[in-house]
Amino acid sequence: MNKKKILVTFIESGFGHITSARAISDRLKAKYGERYDVQDCDIMKDSEKTEEFERFLTRQTQATNKIHGYGFFVFGIMETLGGESFLKFTHKTIFKSFVNATIEAFKNHAPDCIVSTHYFITFCAVEYKKRFAPDCLVVTYNPDNNVHPWWDNRDGIFITNNVYAAEEAVKRRKFNGANIRTVNFTARDDIAACKESKEFFREKYGIDKNAFCVIVADGGYALGKCKKVTDELLKTKKRLTLISVAGKNQKVYDYFISKNVNDNIDFIPLPFMRNVYELYRAADVFITKAGPNSVLDCVLMNTPVIIDYYPHPIEKATKKLFVDKYACGEYIKSPKKIRKRVEEFIDNPSLLSEYAKNTKKFNKECNGADEIADIIDEALGGEK
Incomplete structure (x- = not known):
């Protein structure tokens, strides 16, 4: 029997997205490795085009850290120009070639489930599902403590790590409340152990x-x-x-x-x-x-x-x-x-x-990555 394939995506845009993806991958493999084909994927290393965009994202992250006020300016512009609708416009025009290259990477892997911890991967995953794989499950874990305006709210399960972010997702970012889950903070296996x-x-x-x-x-x-x-x-x-x-x-x-x-x-x-x-x-x-x-x-x-x-x-x-x-x-x-x-x-x-x-109020034993693994298993149908 062929196992369903879960693609856990990694992207460098700061290192928090990587550590969160690692935590989820660790727990998926530990809990459900025999049930699913869990694959770690540096999706942005798939082609020269995707690598180019990852370098662009890294430079933007570095600029927000280095240039005083730049980060608030960028997020202010994103908010003013429409947030999620501005995301769709720019990624279907200015960044179209990078989106298409990432979608091609997804086509090559043909996953049953895409796990994302970054807004760009989520956008591309939703587009991939819309165009080519309507049965693909898109699961996003937002490693931040709020919900910024460029998260794609159209489809998939969106997971936050605190109730304030979950509330922001529904009330301010117009997510469907039925798609929102809230878990404890995630920890990689090495930290949890x-x-x-x-x-x-x-x-x-x-x-x-x-x-x-x-x-x-x-x-x-x-x-x-x-x-x-x-x-x-x-x-x-x-x-x-x-x-x-x-x-x-x-x-x-x-x-x-x-x-x-x-x-x-x-x-x-x-x-x-x-x-x-x-x-x-x-x-x-x-x-x-x-x-x-x-x-x-x-x-x-x-x-x-x-x-x-x-x-x-x-x-x-x-x-x-x-x-x-x-x-x-x-x-x-x-x-x-x-x-x-x-x-x-x-x-x-x-x-x-x-x-x-x-x-010490933060109990590593209550690992949000375990909860995310369970959410994915349930959404994929669990053990039948």
Whole structure:
């Protein structure tokens, strides 16, 4: 008997879409690998045309992180010009060739179900279903904490990770409420399985067990305030272990490793790390821009967060959810004020206790990726 094929799509436009897709794929394979043919697919690597568009999306993501105000400008234009209707217009005109190339990739794979974590893939999947495969199930997991105006609301199951986003999808983005599902936050298998203590990871990475430890990062591209915050923290006279992660930004990494550091600081500059969550666990606090998946991974490791920057409405929603609503940390824009606050934490670590306590309300055992796998199984008919 031929198994139904589930195509879990991966796309680089920031790394949150990738980690969310990985979490879903992990649980689909673990729970239903014998029932379905679950395939991971770097769909944008299918042709030169799709690769070109992925590079374009990556550049836009980097620009929103790097150019102050650009992200809010872009999303404002998208909203003003019609949101989802503007999405359809641009992708059927300006971006038509890229859409068609992606649809051709879907035709080559001939899936029974397409799993997407990115608006462009969802749009192309809905178009593929409309034109060529009416029985194909389109399942979208939105890894953000709000619903931006370019999500396609025409067809398929749309899954959010909080009730506020679900409400926004129906009331503001005009999704059919019957197509909306809400699940717990998703976790990749490696994060869900991580039970080791802070002390364990400090020993693993040679981090002083008695020193206050801060990790600074800005997603995969280090284009936020990572460099400025690192420079400011290196001015402290207090005992500190500082881990600064440059991601895939070689210039920032080279800058970090060239630094001369005072004896009171253990400075650990690092490039991109797939298991960076282990360092989140080792640290006392994580300083970052409001990338939804970076903040989530840190919270799942039970480490408080300082958010220093949100470049567009998606990340503003993350700050509102994890700082204002769930109280897992603080929002501080100024690198100088961040240094002063870290120095207060060094003198009185109990100031972080309530934030750390609040992170423990997020139970990794209640993994939204498990729920998504179940939703897909049910929609495909389950075991008959």
